Amino acid sequence: MQQEHIAAEKLATMNFDVSDEQKIVLSVVDEACKKIRPIEDKCYLEHRFNDMVLPIFKEAHLLGLPISRDYGDGQGADSLTYALALERVGREGTGVRTFFSGHTSLGQLTLQKWGNEEQKERYLPKTTRGEMIMAFGLTEPTAGSDPASLKTSFEEKGSDFYLNGSKAWISNGSIADLIIVFAYPKGKSEGMSAFLIERNSEGFSAEAIKNKLGLPTSDTGLLYFTNCKVPRENCLGPVGKGLSIAYSALMSGRLSVAAGCVGVAQDCLDEAVKYSKERIQHKKKIGKHQLVQREIAKISVELEAARLLTYRAAIAKTESDNDPKNAELRNKADWMIAQAKYYAANASFDAADRAVQVFGANGFSFENRPARHLVDTRVCRIYEGTDQILEQKMAVKLLGSEYEAYS
Numbered sequence: 001m002q003q004e005h006i007a008a009e010k011l012a013t014m015n016f017d018v019s020d021e022q023k024i025v026l027s028v029v030d031e032a033c034k035k036i037r038p039i040e041d042k043c044y045l046e047h048r049f050n051d052m053v054l055p056i057f058k059e060a061h062l063l064g065l066p067i068s069r070d071y072g073d074g075q076g077a078d079s080l081t082y083a084l085a086l087e088r089v090g091r092e093g094t095g096v097r098t099f100f101s102g103h104t105s106l107g108q109l110t111l112q113k114w115g116n117e118e119q120k121e122r123y124l125p126k127t128t129r130g131e132m133i134m135a136f137g138l139t140e141p142t143a144g145s146d147p148a149s150l151k152t153s154f155e156e157k158g159s160d161f162y163l164n165g166s167k168a169w170i171s172n173g174s175i176a177d178l179i180i181v182f183a184y185p186k187g188k189s190e191g192m193s194a195f196l197i198e199r200n201s202e203g204f205s206a207e208a209i210k211n212k213l214g215l216p217t218s219d220t221g222l223l224y225f226t227n228c229k230v231p232r233e234n235c236l237g238p239v240g241k242g243l244s245i246a247y248s249a250l251m252s253g254r255l256s257v258a259a260g261c262v263g264v265a266q267d268c269l270d271e272a273v274k275y276s277k278e279r280i281q282h283k284k285k286i287g288k289h290q291l292v293q294r295e296i297a298k299i300s301v302e303l304e305a306a307r308l309l310t311y312r313a314a315i316a317k318t319e320s321d322n323d324p325k326n327a328e329l330r331n332k333a334d335w336m337i338a339q340a341k342y343y344a345a346n347a348s349f350d351a352a353d354r355a356v357q358v359f360g361a362n363g364f365s366f367e368n369r370p371a372r373h374l375v376d377t378r379v380c381r382i383y384e385g386t387d388q389i390l391e392q393k394m395a396v397k398l399l400g401s402e403y404e405a406y407s
C-alpha cells in the first residue's frame with residue numbers, strides 16, 4: 001500500500017466542509033468549553049484535579065458523543081465529527097481532552113465494539129449519561145510499549161474470575177467506575193483476555209499518581225488487583241482476544257490524541273498571534289519583527305498539516321467502522337491514524353515551544369496557556385504508542401512485515 005496511491009485515490013472525494021449537523025454539535029462543544037476555561041485556569045494554577053469537567057460536559061450531553069443513540073445519551077457522531085469536537089476540547093488543554101480519550105475513545109468505544117448486548121445495555125447508558133466514568137487499563141509498571149509482556153493474571157473459579165496484578169499510568173484510573181482491564185490466564189503468557197471491572201469490585205483498589213510533569217488537572221491512576229473478583233458476565237469480547245481488543249482500542253485512542261493535539265496547536269497559534277499584536281519591544285509590536293513572524297508562520301503550517309492528516313484519518317476510520325470485516329480498510333485507517341497521531345503530537349509540542357518563545361518570560365509562566373501546553377502535550381508523544389513505536393509501525397507498513405524490529 002503506497003502513500004501516493006492513497007493520496008491520489010482520495011483527492012477527488014476528500015471533503016472537509018463542516019456540515020450543518022456538525023456545526024450544531026460544535027456549537028454545543030464550544031459552549032461547554034467556554035464554561036470549562038475559567039475553572040481549568042484556576043485548577044491548573046492550584047495544581048488540582050478539575051472535577052467540573054464531568055458535570056459541565058454531562059449537562060451538555062457530550063459524554064457519549066460517538067456512541068450509538070441506542071444507549072442513553074449516546075449521540076451517534078461519526079469519527080470526523082467526534083475528532084472535530086475533540087479538536088475544540090483540545091484547545092482547553094490536554095488534561096481536559098485526556099478525560100475524553102480515557103472515558104470515550106478507549107473506554108466506551110471499546111465496550112461498544114466488543115461488548116455483548118447485555119454488557120452494552122448494562123453499562124453504556126450509564127457511561128454516556130456520566131453516571132459511570134470509564135478507563136482503559138493496559139499498561140503495567142513493567143509493560144508499556146510491549147503490552148504482550150504484561151503480568152496481570154486471571155484465574156477461573158466457579159462462575160467467577162479472579163485477577164491479580166497491577167496497572168500503571170491509567171487515565172481516569174483513580175476516578176473511574178468501570179475499567180477495561182487486560183490479563184493473561186494464570187501462569188501463561190498467551191491467551192490475553194479483557195475484563196470489565198467495576199470500581200467497587202472486591203479486591204480492587206486505585207490511587208492517583210502524583211508529581212507528574214504535566215496534566216495536573218486530569219487524573220492518572222495506579223490500579224491494584226488482589227484476588228479481584230470479576231463475574232463471568234464481565235469478560236469483554238472472546239476469551240483470548242485481549243490483544244486484538246487492545247489494538248483496536250488504540251486506533252480510537254490515537255485518533256483522539258491527534259485531534260486534541262490539533263486543538264492544542266490551534267490554541268498556541270491564537271495565543272501567539274494575539275500576544276504579538278500586544279507586546280511592544282524596540283518601539284514596535286513584536287508581530288512586526290520578522291523573526292517573530294517566522295514562529296507564527298511555522299506554527300500555522302504544522303497545524304494545518306496535522307489537521308489534514310487527522311481529518312483524513314478520521315474519515316478512514318469511519319469508512320472502516322462502516323465495513324468492520326474489511327481488513328484492508330482497517331489497515332488503511334490504522335496506518336493513517338498512526339501518521340496523524342505521530343505528526344500532530346510533535347506539531348503540538350513544537351507549536352507550544354514556539355508560542356512560549358513568542359511570549360518570552362511570560363511564556364515561562366503557567367499563568368499563560370502556552371506554558372501549560374508545553375508540559376501537557378509532551379505526553380502525547382508517549383502515550384498510546386510512543387514516537388519510536390509509531391515510527392517503526394509506519395516504516396514496517398512500507399517495508400513489509402519481514403522488517404519488523406521486534407515481534
Ligand SMILES: Cc1cc2nc3c(=O)[nH]c(=O)nc-3n(C[C@H](O)[C@H](O)[C@H](O)COP(=O)(O)OP(=O)(O)OC[C@H]3O[C@@H](n4cnc5c(N)ncnc54)[C@H](O)[C@@H]3O)c2cc1C
Nearest residue numbers: 136137138139144145169170171220382383384385386388
Ligand atoms: C499521563 C499518561 C496517561 C496514560 N494513560 C494510559 C491509559 O489510559 N491506559 C493505558 O493502558 N496506558 C496509559 N498510559 C501509558 C502509556 O501508554 C505508556 O506510557 C506508553 O505505552 C509507553 O510505555 P512506557 O511508558 O512503559 O515506556 P517504555 O515502553 O518502557 O519505553 C521507554 C522508551 O523506550 C522506547 N522503546 C520501547 N520499546 C522500543 C522498541 N521496540 N523500539 C524502539 N524504542 C522502544 C520507547 O519509545 C521509549 O522512548 C499513560 C501514560 C501517561 C504518561
